[in-house]
Amino acid sequence: MKFSFSEEQTEFRNMLRRFLxxxxxxxxxxxxxxxxxxYDAEVWRMMAEELGVAAIHIPEAYGGAGFGVxxxxxxxxxxxxxLLPSPFFGSTVMAATAIAxxxxxxxxxxxxPGIASGGTIAALAAAEPGTGWNADAFTATARPxxxxxxxxxxxxxxxxxxxxxxxxxxxxLPDGGLGLFSLPADSAxxxxxxxxxxxxxxxxxxxxxxxxPADLLGGPEAGAPAWARTLDVAAVCLAxxxxxxxxRLREDALEYVSMRMQFGRSIASFQVTKHxxxxxxxxxxxxxAAAYYAAAAADDDDEVDQPLPALxxxxxxxxxxxxMQTAIHAVQMHGGIGFTxxxxxxxxxxxxxxxxxxxxxxxxxRERMLQHWxx
Amino acid sequence: xxxxxxxxxxxxxxxxxxxxxxPERGLVEWRNMLIESGWGVPHWPEEWHGRGLPVGMAPVVExxxxxxxxxxxxxxxxxxxxxxxxxxxxxxxxKQRFLRGILTGEETWCQLFSEPGSGSDLAGAVTRADFQxxxxxxxxxxxxxxxxxxxxxxxxxxxxxxxxxxxxGLSYFLLDMRQPGVEVHQLRQMNGHASFNxxxxxxxxxxxxxxxxxxxxxxxxxxxxxxxxxRGADGVRRYATGSDRPGRIYEEERAEVATVMAPYVWYPxxxxxxxxxxxxxxxxxxxxxxxxxxxxxxxxxLARTAEWTARRAREAQQLGLPQGPEGSIGKLAAxxxxxxxxxxxxxxxxxxxxxxxxxxxxxxxVAEILVSTPAISIAGGTDEIQRNIISERILxxxxxxxxxxxxxxxxxxxxxxx
Numbered sequence: 001m002k003f004s005f006s007e008e009q010t011e012f013r014n015m016l017r018r019f020l021x022x023x024x025x026x027x028x029x030x031x032x033x034x035x036x037x038x039y040d041a042e043v044w045r046m047m048a049e050e051l052g053v054a055a056i057h058i059p060e061a062y063g064g065a066g067f068g069v070x071x072x073x074x075x076x077x078x079x080x081x082x083l084l085p086s087p088f089f090g091s092t093v094m095a096a097t098a099i100a101x102x103x104x105x106x107x108x109x110x111x112x113p114g115i116a117s118g119g120t121i122a123a124l125a126a127a128e129p130g131t132g133w134n135a136d137a138f139t140a141t142a143r144p145x146x147x148x149x150x151x152x153x154x155x156x157x158x159x160x161x162x163x164x165x166x167x168x169x170x171x172x173l174p175d176g177g178l179g180l181f182s183l184p185a186d187s188a189x190x191x192x193x194x195x196x197x198x199x200x201x202x203x204x205x206x207x208x209x210x211x212x213p214a215d216l217l218g219g220p221e222a223g224a225p226a227w228a229r230t231l232d233v234a235a236v237c238l239a240x241x242x243x244x245x246x247x248r249l250r251e252d253a254l255e256y257v258s259m260r261m262q263f264g265r266s267i268a269s270f271q272v273t274k275h276x277x278x279x280x281x282x283x284x285x286x287x288x289a290a291a292y293y294a295a296a297a298a299d300d301d302d303e304v305d306q307p308l309p310a311l312x313x314x315x316x317x318x319x320x321x322x323x324m325q326t327a328i329h330a331v332q333m334h335g336g337i338g339f340t341x342x343x344x345x346x347x348x349x350x351x352x353x354x355x356x357x358x359x360x361x362x363x364x365x366r367e368r369m370l371q372h373w374x375x
Numbered sequence: 376x377x378x379x380x381x382x383x384x385x386x387x388x389x390x391x392x393x394x395x396x397x398p399e400r401g402l403v404e405w406r407n408m409l410i411e412s413g414w415g416v417p418h419w420p421e422e423w424h425g426r427g428l429p430v431g432m433a434p435v436v437e438x439x440x441x442x443x444x445x446x447x448x449x450x451x452x453x454x455x456x457x458x459x460x461x462x463x464x465x466x467x468x469x470k471q472r473f474l475r476g477i478l479t480g481e482e483t484w485c486q487l488f489s490e491p492g493s494g495s496d497l498a499g500a501v502t503r504a505d506f507q508x509x510x511x512x513x514x515x516x517x518x519x520x521x522x523x524x525x526x527x528x529x530x531x532x533x534x535x536x537x538x539x540x541x542x543x544g545l546s547y548f549l550l551d552m553r554q555p556g557v558e559v560h561q562l563r564q565m566n567g568h569a570s571f572n573x574x575x576x577x578x579x580x581x582x583x584x585x586x587x588x589x590x591x592x593x594x595x596x597x598x599x600x601x602x603x604x605x606r607g608a609d610g611v612r613r614y615a616t617g618s619d620r621p622g623r624i625y626e627e628e629r630a631e632v633a634t635v636m637a638p639y640v641w642y643p644x645x646x647x648x649x650x651x652x653x654x655x656x657x658x659x660x661x662x663x664x665x666x667x668x669x670x671x672x673x674x675x676x677l678a679r680t681a682e683w684t685a686r687r688a689r690e691a692q693q694l695g696l697p698q699g700p701e702g703s704i705g706k707l708a709a710x711x712x713x714x715x716x717x718x719x720x721x722x723x724x725x726x727x728x729x730x731x732x733x734x735x736x737x738x739x740x741v742a743e744i745l746v747s748t749p750a751i752s753i754a755g756g757t758d759e760i761q762r763n764i765i766s767e768r769i770l771x772x773x774x775x776x777x778x779x780x781x782x783x784x785x786x787x788x789x790x791x792x793x
Contacts, residue, residue, distance in 0.1 A: 003683065003690040254770060269773035274766035281765060282704045282711070289683035289701070290676070318676050366672035367665070373675070375653040 002296040002303060005074075013074050019051060020082035026344045032085050033200040037163055039085045047086065048118020054092050055116035057233075058100060063113030069233055069298035073240035073291065080241030081248045083347055085201040087121045090160030093237045094230065095122030095168045102180040102217035102226035111166065111182060123164035123185070125155035125207045126227065132157065133360050135170070135178055135227055140209060142171040142179050142216070149181060149216055150189070151209040157358070161205025162194050169207070169214065170227060178223040181214035188212065199354035201347065232312040235359055236298050239291040239315035242323040242355050243284065249323075249348045250280045253330040260335075273333065280329055287322040290315040310372035313365035320356045320365075327352040381435055384428070388414060388439040396445045398622030402631070405624055406448050406479040415448035415478055419462065423470055424478060444620055446628050449480030452635040453522055457484040457530055459603040461549075464588045464596045469549065473528070480631055485526035486604075487517040487550065487574060488597065492790035494519075495760050497532075497601075498542050498594055499779070499789060502576065504533035511535075511548060511581040513556065516573065521638050523572040524559050526552050531581070532597050535590060537785040544784050545593030549585045556580060566746040570638035605755070644740065645747040646709065647716025649678035655741065656723045667722050674715040681708040700769050707761040710752035717748045 005013070023043050024032075032040045048054040057072045058064020072093060079088055096115045099108060099122070114120030131137035140153025151171050161167075164185050173179045183190065189212030195204040218226065254277055257268040267273055294315035297304040304311060327349040331338035338345050356362065391414060397405075409415030410424045418433040419425025428436075440447055454477045461469050461477075476482030493499035502515025513533060523529065529550040536544035552559070556579030561569040588596035617629035652671045656662045688701045720741050721728045727735050731742035752758045766772040779787045 003686045004694055004696070254772075258772070266773055269776075271763070271775065274770075274772045275759070275762040277770050277772060278707070278762035278765035281700055281770065282707055285684055285701050285704055286677070286680035286708065289687055290680045292687075293679075293683050314672075314676050314679070317672070318680060363669060366669055366676070369676075370668055370672050373653070 002293050009071065009074060012071060013078060016051065016053070016075060016078040017081070019047070020078060020084055024082050024084050026083070026347070029083050029085060029201060029347065038200070038203040039087060039163065043084075044086050044088075044118060047088070053088060054118040056092065058092075058096055058112050058116045059108075062100070062108045063116040065116075069236055070292075070295045072233070073237050073295040073298075076237040076240040077244035077291070080244030080351075083201055083245065083248075083351060085203075087160045087163050089202075089234075089237065089241070090124065090158075091115055091120075091122045091164065094124040094159060094234050095164075095166070097233045098124050098168045098180055098226060098230045099182065099217060101229045102222045103182075104218055107182070107215065107217055114166070120166050121160060121164045122166040122168060123158050123161045123205070124168045124170075124230070125158045125161065126170040127155065127157045129154060129156045129206075132357075133231060134364075135224070138170055138172055138178065140169070140171040142173055142181060142214070144174070145213070149179075149214050150211045151181060151183070151214050152211060153209055155207040155209070156195070156204075158192075158205045158207055159358075160203060161192055161207060162203060167207070168217070169209065170223065171209075173220050173223075175220070177220055178227055179220060180217045180223045180226055182217055183212055183214040187214075197354070199350040201351060202354055202358075228309065231359065232308050233298055235312040235316040235365070236291070236294045238355060238359055239287070239294060239312075239319040242319040242352070243288045243291045245348050245351055245355075246284045246287065246319070246323045246326040249326050249330040249345065249352075250277075250284050252345065253277075253280070253333040257333050276329055276333065280326055283322045284326060287315075287319045290318045306374055307372050310369045310374070313369040313372070316359060317362040317365040317369065320352075321362050323352040324356050381432070384417075384432055384435055385439055388436050389443075392439070392443050392445055396443060398444070398620065398624045400624055402446065402624050402627035403479045403481060405446060407475075409448050410475060410478055423462065423474055444618060446618075446624050448478040449631065451632065453484045453486050453526070453530075454480075454482075456486060456600050456603050457528070457549075460530060460547075460596060460600045461587065463599050464547075466584070466587075468584055469587060473549065476527075482527040483522065483525060483635075485520045485523035485529045485552070485572075485574075486600065487520055487523070487529040487531040488600075489517060489519040491516060491518050495757055496779075497597070498545065499787075500532050500534055500545060501789065502531075502533045504531075504535050504546060504548065504581070506535075506583075509583065511583065511586065513548075513550065513576040513579040513581060516575050518562065518571070518573045520559075520572045520574050521570060522635070523552065523574050524561055525634065528552055529557075529574070530600060532593050534784070535593070538783045539591060540782065541779050541784045541787060542594040543591050545597070546590055547587050547593040547596040548581045549587055550579065550581050551585075554579055565749070566641055566644075566743060568638075568641050570641070641743055641747050644743040645713065645750045647674070647678075647713035647748055647751075648720070648740070648744050649674055649712065649716050651740070652716065652719055652723070655720065655737070659723050659725070659727075659736075661723050661725070667719070670715075670719040670722050674712070674719040677708070677712045677715050681705065681712050684708065700765075703765055703769050706756060707758055707765070710758050713748040713751045717745055720744055 052065050053075050055064040056067045056075060057069060060066040099111050115122050127133045128138055142149045142151050151169055167183050167185050169181045171179055189210045191208045192205050195206055197204045257273050260267045294311040297308045297311045301308050330345050331349060334345055337343050413426035416424055417426045417428040417436045418430045421427045458477045461473055488497055490500050504511045504513050529552050531548040531550045532545055534544050535546040556577050558575040560573045562571045562573050563569045617632040618625050652674055656667055656671055661667045684701050685705050724741055732739045735742045767774050
């Protein structure tokens with residue numbers, strides 16, 4: 001629903017929140033982000049097997065739960081709130097969507113059930129160094145080879161790229177069109193290395209393809225629309241993740257100023273603090289409204305008055321501006337302690353910073369929004 | 376009585392209209408018939424011109440009126456606030472004297488609350504009412520009084536006790552505006568319109584029976600008026616237009632609408648007019664300018680997210696869910712939307728933003744946006760008051776320290792007003 005959630009959706013949200021409070025508190029986030037894999041395999045297994053988080057929007061015919069993007073975005077929001085390090089976004093939100101959009105029935109039968117079970121972690125290698133997620137600028141190529149294809153070129157900012165056993169890659173076809181391909185992560189001709197991510201809770205990788213053999217998902221015409229839809233779904237879910245994180249930052253900053261005393265009084269009693277807190281609430285509520293509306297658009301575009309790409313980009317732009325601004329305010333409201341490593345605010349600050357750029361900046365998305373806007 | 380079905384009501388209204396509706400009747404004659412039948416205000420009590428129907432039935436009756444093009448009772452402007460206040464707190468004399476004239480539209484009203492020294496702090500009013508020679512004698516000044524220049528009566532908040540604490544020293548009066556001690560001056564705004572007035576009282580008089588609520592209960596009664604103002608309930612329709620159908624009654628209604636709506640002609644412009652941005656950018660040849668496009672996208676985003684947030688609040692209310700923060704931020708959001716739109720309109724207009732009237736290239740619409748948007752963050756509760764309300768009521772942050780509620784009002788520091 002565009003303006004409210006069903007009881008089932010609310011129950012799903014509450015269940016996730018309870019689980020994450022219990023199994024992924026900030027102490028755990030800090031422990032896990034120092035490990036080599038960057039996520040807790042046991043927490044991910046429980047989320048996939050007991051809560052069905054890896055399968056939410058994957059069709060039931062391919063081992064999924066058959067829910068919509070609205071439910072997927074709820075999970076993203078709760079994961080963002082908890083700053084959960086997990087392959088959820090890279091594997092379920094991005095790679096599974098690309099496969100579901102582009103693949104033939106046989107390919108979906110072969111690839112999606114593994115992702116839905118959580119047992120297979122997949123990654124989407126699309127963005128390229130410097131130019132990011134702008135498909136017009138993709139330079140990696142695919143050439144036909146004996147009924148199969150071979151990929152060449154460099155992909156970057158690949159979310160969960162090191163954890164993945166399955167890779168979906170975007171590459172240019174000989175006619176200039178866009179193809180989406182799948183290949184095992186340990187294929188010959190594919191070299192991966194972890195990138196030094198500013199946000200240690202969100203791992204990125206670089207992938208170099210040098211003649212790696214790959215399967216074309218669907219036909220040569222399938223790639224471009226599948227990529228566009230995948231980017232929209234990812235932008236909607238990222239907006240959800242960001243408003244979840246922003247709300248958590250806002251609440252934690254409010255709790256801190258409410259207990260902090262200076263000059264013999266609570267700093268929450270200073271009007272300058274109160275007005276900042278009111279503005280933070282306003283901004284987060286507006287961004288939430290955008291994220292929820294865009295998620296509804298992804299499920300049923302007859303329900304809304306603008307096309308999905310316009311609304312997905314609107315939501316991404318406003319949520320990433322709001323997340324960053326909320327993080328800046330949150331550090332400021334904590335004062336000196338907010339700049340320390342030990343204070344948790346910095347963890348969300350770094351996620352906000354990474355999310356500003358991930359999938360394209362707010363300015364990129366505002367431009368995209370207008371290109372699709374029905375005036 | 377609630378044992379009616381909606382269909383029964385609809386059938387009754389239709390039957391009554393079939394027998395009585397005639398667009399060639401005079402407006403006042405017709406409204407008197409509405410009052411006699413109770414169909415003009417069906418949710419009011421039967422003894423006071425209504426039918427005692429549940430409030431939820433009023434829109435149903437109105438819908439049937441609209442279908443047939445039938446005109447209703449007068450329900451635009453400040454008179455609705457007068458009616459609500461009198462219905463809730465008035466004596467039988469008040470109801471007898473005023474309700475009919477409000478509904479027929481023969482008598483118009485204004486609100487006399489704000490003062491030069493008390494805007495956000497409304498309870499700090501210093502206009503005085505002194506009981507002398509068996510009457511209340513009024514002296515002082517009010518401001519921001521919409522329609523006071525043609526009003527017959529005013530809803531007056533005045534101080535009757537200077538030794539009581541602030542909120543307990545106020546009383547509420549129904550004041551006859553047509554008397555020598557009342558002087559009205561129009562107040563010109565920065566956008567050139569004069570939608571409001573200043574009202575000066577020099578020994579103006581109110582008979583004791585036209586005090587409403589008890590002595591010292593003025594703030595309580597004012598709260599009712601303000602609640603109805605905020606709700607915009609009972610059909611304070613700021614953008615109402617008359618029907619363009621032929622017929623004597625429509626002509627008379629159009630004249631009424633034009634008078635009542637005159638103060639509000641610039642109200643659409645104070646919102647920032649997000650709806651005009653793209654069309655203006657194209658017309659001005661600025662639609663390919665990436666910087667302009669960014670500002671337009673930001674303004675559109677704010678306007679749409681504010682609208683969706685309001686829809687979320689309404690839907691939560693309809694579903695009977697506890698009110699979340701989304702219900703309290705609309706006023707503040709509107710200010711931010713208006714500013715973002717004004718900024719984008721300025722970028723689009725370029726050097727034409729220096730011009731106004733016919734010379735600005737838009738018939739003065741953009742110029743009016745640029746000089747009207749400051750009103751939205753002041754009128755009806757400033758942004759600063761909104762932020763206090765949000766932080767204290769929604770976020771439970773500590774209240775501001777006050778220095779006006781612990782002592783007699785005469786000892787409270789206040790503005791020097793000439």
